[in-house]
Amino acid sequence: MVESVGPSTIKANDLRVASVARVSAPAPAAPLAANNATTATAAxxxxxxxxxxxxxxxxxxxxxxxxxxANGTFPLSPATIADQFIALRFDWMANEQA
Structure with a gap:
């Protein structure tokens, strides 16, 4: 079932809402050594x-x-096609300038 899109209130006792876990910062990447320059360009x-x-x-x-x-045996799911169209539209809207 699809929930409507729009403003809604989230109640504190709503079990569908999970808390956000803290994530540690990623470790910095090791710098490349000077002798690996030929390997880096060859790769x-x-x-x-x-x-x-x-x-x-x-x-x-x-x-x-x-x-x-051609045989008419390719499985087409209208729901999957609709989901892809919706996702494409949201992706398109994200790239538009306001």
Whole structure:
């Protein structure tokens, strides 16, 4: 069930409201050593080569989805689609300038 959006009061004895726990500050990151400079520049190049070696999309999975849509067997959930549209709208509103 979806609760209405709008101003509401939270009662002290409402069990659905949890208290906020304190979180400790994150530990500072260790600085890079000067002798790791060549390793730091080589790592992105190695990563780029490994990512370029294989396609970013699984072609077999795409074909399975296309076939399921063509056959009418792809499971569509109207609630999931609506939730995604709502989330997209909220994300869009967050990026708008007032």
């Amino acid at each position: 992105p190049q190695t990563l780029a080569k490994s990512l370029a070696a294989e396609p970013p999309v699984d072609g077999d999975r795409v074909q399975q989805i296309k076939t399921a849509i």
